Amino acid sequence: xxxERCRHEELEFLGGQRTEGGENxxxxxxxxxxxxxxxxxxxxxxxxxxxxxxxxx
Ligand SMILES: [Zn+2]
Numbered sequence: 001x002x003x004e005r006c007r008h009e010e011l012e013f014l015g016g017q018r019t020e021g022g023e024n025x026x027x028x029x030x031x032x033x034x035x036x037x038x039x040x041x042x043x044x045x046x047x048x049x050x051x052x053x054x055x056x057x
Contacts, residue, residue, distance in 0.1 A: 006029060006031055006032040006034065008027075008029040008031070008032070008034065008036060008047075009031070010029065010030040010031055011027040011028065011029055011030070011036065012027060012028045012029075012030055013025070013026075013027055014026040014027060014028050014035070021039070021040065022039075022040035023040060024037055024038065024039055024040070025037070025038040025040075026038075034047050034048065034049050035047070035048045035049075036048075
C-alpha cells in the first residue's frame with residue numbers, strides 16, 4: 001500500500017468551535033482534503049481523513 005504524506009501546506013480555514021478549554025480551529029487541506037483540527041490547550045493538531053465537518057450558520 002502506497003502512502004504519500006501530504007505536508008498540508010495550503011490550508012483553508014473552515015471555522016472555529018468553542019469548547020471549555022478555548023476554541024478549536026478547523027482547517028481543510030486544499031491539496032488532499034484532510035481536515036486538521038487545532039486544539040489551543042494542547043497546541044497540537046489532529047488530522048481527520050475523509051471527514052467534512054459542517055458549520056451551521
Ligand atoms: Zn494535505
